[in-house]
Amino acid sequence: MTADGEQLKVGIVGGGIVGAYTALALSHLPNVSITAYEKSPHPSELGAWIALPNQSIDMLSKFIPIEKINSIAYKGTSDKEYVSRHWKTGEILYTQPTYNRSKPFVEARTHRVALLNLLLEYVPPGIIQYDHKVSEVEFVKNDSKIIIHFENQPSSSEFDLVVAADGIYSKIRHQFNPNTLKYRGSVAYRSVFDESYISHIEGISDDTSNWVSPGGKWVFLSLVGLGQYGIVASIAEPYETFKKLKWNKSIGDEGKKYLIEAFKDWDAVVPQVIEAVPDILAFPLESGNWLHNLVVKERLVFAGDAAHPTAGAYGSGAGFGFSDAWALYRSLQETSSNYWYESTPQASKYNLKLTTFLFNETRRHFLKRVEQQLTIDGLQSKERIQPPTDTDDSEWRSRYLIKRHGGEWIRSHNAEFEFQKIRDQYLVYLQKNLSSFIEAGHGYEQLDELKSAENI
Structure with a gap:
């Protein structure tokens, strides 16, 4: 107290x-x-794009005007804002619904750096050392x-x-x-870059698309706001590959060739985007x-x-x-x-x-x-x-x-x-x-016993 x-x-x-x-x-x-x-x-933030699902939008808007949040984010321009596609044909398998939310509060995508910069605009100066x-x-x-x-x-x-x-x-x-922490068995390959790099590719939609496959691989493609485009590709990789890769480090030209080969038989949009990306970073996924x-x-x-x-x-x-x-x-x-x-x-x-x-x-x-x-x-x-x-x-x-x-x-x-x-x-x-409680800060010594409703 x-x-x-x-x-x-x-x-x-x-x-x-x-x-x-x-x-x-x-x-x-x-x-x-x-x-x-x-x-x-x-100030620095590792990673590439970041999803802002309903939970994130609601929490951010407690302290930041929704207009400011939306100014750094991308939501899509149609009802198909978040879709799952067939890995080979690009056919839409599933469209994620939005339940009873007005457009300003619909989930979005953005860049981690842009989100951190927005937050820092509202943190009082001098707090972060x-x-x-x-x-x-x-x-x-x-x-x-x-x-x-x-x-x-x-x-x-x-x-x-x-x-x-x-x-x-x-x-x-x-x-x-x-x-x-233990390796989860897969690596996420991510990049955010200027959307001009993919402007020549036909068939790119204005939604956030997730290509999924029977083999467990998947790819996300989406605009992420502020004129940026993003890709996240996930591949199950052996432990030997995990040991060689570093978090948030470029995979270089050889890595790009590897990804192009890994997705060569997919919907044509996917390998074309990978080839157009200026650089791709590896994120070996761990959890505990x-x-x-x-x-x-x-x-x-x-x-x-x-x-x-x-x-x-x-x-x-x-x-x-x-x-x-x-x-x-x-x-x-x-x-x-x-x-x-x-x-x-x-x-x-x-x-x-x-x-x-x-x-x-x-x-x-x-x-x-x-x-x-x-x-x-x-x-x-x-x-x-x-x-x-x-x-x-x-x-x-x-x-x-x-x-x-x-x-x-x-x-x-x-x-x-x-x-x-x-x-x-x-x-x-x-x-x-x-x-x-008001007088002396006492009265809560038995809180641990209150975790069961029967004891109230």
């Missing part, structure tokens, strides 16, 4: 997309001091404070709360959960066990790929991180004494025991269900993978469509509604102990 008039000091590890969004969200709270640390010497390579965190003063240590800088001052948003290779996650508890000692929380290291799922990897940050923002807002009764901003207090409890309960159930779904998806993929053939592929089409008709609950998950559900579940207990 922070004292009257004392600022809540929050440290954020990571200044990428999720770290920047977290800094933006928490900057809207009263009486909070925020410092974020980024290892790069300047660059060239700070974090090594570990340390709990001090009987776990009431936490310090961040760096490889190349003096240690930080003490924080009340630290958010680990340092990505899939999170050193903070490894400090407390030293499980090793997701955290089932996103909180350590009520002073450290995890967000984004640091919490659920999966290199994306349903195009919602960034959206998961934004939702983590929103849940933390709402949990802090809910447990601020300034939010419970009339006071002045200078008297705001925060109860981190209750904050971290509400945050963890809001996120962990949904994330566990997504992790289970990814296991199911893996089993389904094995069932529908067949050797490519020119003969009748109707059975494969049917298996593919079974898979394609899911996932909306992931892409459109509403973290605010989930928070309200959790908050209301414990509302009676919160009200019963409100006086104790």
Whole structure:
């Protein structure tokens, strides 16, 4: 519990997309001091295009005008904004529907760098400190404070709360959960480039298309906004190839020739785009066990790929991180004494025991269900993978469509509604102990026992 008039000091590890969004969200709270640390010497974002499904659009628009979001994004100009195509013929197999959303809030595609730059426009100046390579965190003063240590800088001052948003290779996650990331068996080859490079190719549509095959390979092609075009191609590669490739590094001319050969028998648009691309980057995909508890000692929380290291799922990897940050923002807002009764901003207090409890309960159930779904998806993929053939592929089409008709609950998950559900579940207990909370920060010692509704 922070004292009257004392600022809540929050440290954020990571200044990428999720770290920047977290800094933006928490900057809207009263009486909070925020410092974020980024290892790069300047703003940078690895990767190529990024999907903005409904979940991401909703979270971003909490703090950024939707017009600004749409100014860096591409949504398509027809009703066929997101389609799946047959690998060889280009025939549309499936059109992903949009449910009850006005055009400004329909999902989109953009470039990761453009998205980070937009976020930084709204993060208050001076919050993010660059060239700070974090090594570990340390709990001090009987776990009431936490310090961040760096490889190349003096240690930080003490924080009340630290958010680990340092990505899939999170050193903070490894400090407390030293499980090793594992190669997922496939490599994503990605590029974003000026759309003029493909202007000569006939047959390119104005939608976002995903060519899929019985053999498990797939290719995404789409405009991504700001005059840019993007490609993502996925191929199952042996472990020997994985060891040779580096994340976000060019595959060069030889790599391009390899991809052209790999997709030579596909719909003619695909190999033509690959040949026209000025450069292609490799992203060997890894993943690890997701955290089932996103909180350590009520002073450290995890967000984004640091919490659920999966290199994306349903195009919602960034959206998961934004939702983590929103849940933390709402949990802090809910447990601020300034939010419970009339006071002045200078008297705001925060109860981190209750904050971290509400945050963890809001996120962990949904994330566990997504992790289970990814296991199911893996089993389904094995069932529908067949050797490519020119003969009748109707059975494969049917298996593919079974898979394609899911996932909306992931892409459109509403973290605010989930928070309200959790908050209301414990509302009676919160009200019963409100006086104790306001006066001394006491009354929540038994929160761990409240995880079962029978104990309320």
